Amino acid sequence: MFDPGVVPASFWREDVVQVALARRDVAELFRAYLTQFTDCTQTQLALLTQHDRSDVSNWIRGSRHGQVSDINVLTRIAEGLRIPDSARILMGLAPADALVSSIRDERELADADLQLVPNARRRVDGADSSSTRIAICGSRTSSANHQVLDAAVRSLARLVMVRRLLVNHGPIGVGIEVITHIADHYQPPGLRAAVAIFGRRNVILDAEYVVFVGGGNGTQAEADIAMSLGKRILPLGASGGSSKAIYQQILRTTQLSDWMSDGTRAALESCANLAPDTGPGDITRVTDDFVDLIDNLVDADQGDLRD
Missing domain, CATH: 3.40.50.450 (Rossmann fold)
Structure with missing residues (x-):
């Protein structure tokens, strides 16, 4: 299985990737990901992001609308690809280590x-x-x-x-x-x-x-x-x-x-x-x-x- 941990932070700062994140354009993000990391296949990408391979294929081929608004889909992609906090925020997701509430005694x-x-x-x-x-x-x-x-x-x-x-x-x-x-x-x-x-x-x-x-x-x-x-x-x-x-x-x-x-x-x-x-x-x-x-x-x- 392809390890998302090997993806350098610089990838998430590339212009095409930043635009895809801001637009929540999953199709463009997946195309950039597979182009740069040839060891990762569509099947592995589907497993990492908890999608059917056909869904990933349709996004990449353009037969399925690339922009996604479903917060659950975006969350699975962010967690599966270990997207860093700066990129998560660009997608409209909370940082992985967000501190939002606390317990008192x-x-x-x-x-x-x-x-x-x-x-x-x-x-x-x-x-x-x-x-x-x-x-x-x-x-x-x-x-x-x-x-x-x-x-x-x-x-x-x-x-x-x-x-x-x-x-x-x-x-x-x-x-x-x-x-x-x-x-x-x-x-x-x-x-x-x-x-x-x-x-x-x-x-x-x-x-x-x-x-x-x-x-x-x-x-x-x-x-x-x-x-x-x-x-x-x-x-x-x-x-x-x-x-x-x-x-x-x-x-x-x-x-x-x-x-x-x-x-x-x-x-x-x-x-x-x-x-x-x-x-x-x-x-x-x-x-x-x-x-x-x-x-x-x-x-x-x-x-x-x-x-």
């Missing part, structure tokens, strides 16, 4: 209680010390903008997947929606269950950033706890609900934004409001801008650790 929480120094990092769940932990809080209340919530879930899911963020979330709400979206649309290997954290303080306790989307009274209570612990708070004001009120609190209370740069404040403000006639494209832009803000903060933090 009382001892771990007690240990975290002693480490409330701002910006401190701990090794949790075997993750590298450069991994960032965020808490995602909020819910779908009547005062929240549900279109913004839908877009925020998609944007946050991509961020968590690509950045390999560690996520704290409760049993219901936006946080668990983000993890469910990742499971349904990216299928990280090994993600079979998401373990929720009970207790608002426990959700926030060891998070480096606390993200708020929508929400009601419970979300406001989580924000009050986060403020009392000196956490770095990032509300998506445009999502409405408690998140809008939390953003207004930040404007009124200087110490809540002392940690922010002028650029961070401006970016947060740009995501705080929506015009009455805002369309779906503008909503996506706002949530993407909000996630880009978080991404830039995480990147700066991890850069500091590397330095």
Whole structure:
């Protein structure tokens, strides 16, 4: 049997391969693979990717449409060919070592209680010390903008997947929606269950950033706890609900934004409001801008650790 482990990383960076991955064009990917690695036959390729040989043959000959949207098919191909994480992401799949949720026990929480120094990092769940932990809080209340919530879930899911963020979330709400979206649309290997954290303080306790989307009274209570612990708070004001009120609190209370740069404040403000006639494209832009803000903060933090 052909060993995919011998395929060099440079193959996945070739232009034709990158285009095929981005388009999810299985036919073009298989043709490039067989052309470059002549020891691999169509039969072996079928066995590796758990397909019938006729399916592989039809893809290669062009008698079967080459672009694939079925996430299960793409996952089998990625795992069978041992596609590296950078290429998996290009296909729209989660990295093989994505860190998306974690299990807590009382001892771990007690240990975290002693480490409330701002910006401190701990090794949790075997993750590298450069991994960032965020808490995602909020819910779908009547005062929240549900279109913004839908877009925020998609944007946050991509961020968590690509950045390999560690996520704290409760049993219901936006946080668990983000993890469910990742499971349904990216299928990280090994993600079979998401373990929720009970207790608002426990959700926030060891998070480096606390993200708020929508929400009601419970979300406001989580924000009050986060403020009392000196956490770095990032509300998506445009999502409405408690998140809008939390953003207004930040404007009124200087110490809540002392940690922010002028650029961070401006970016947060740009995501705080929506015009009455805002369309779906503008909503996506706002949530993407909000996630880009978080991404830039995480990147700066991890850069500091590397330095």
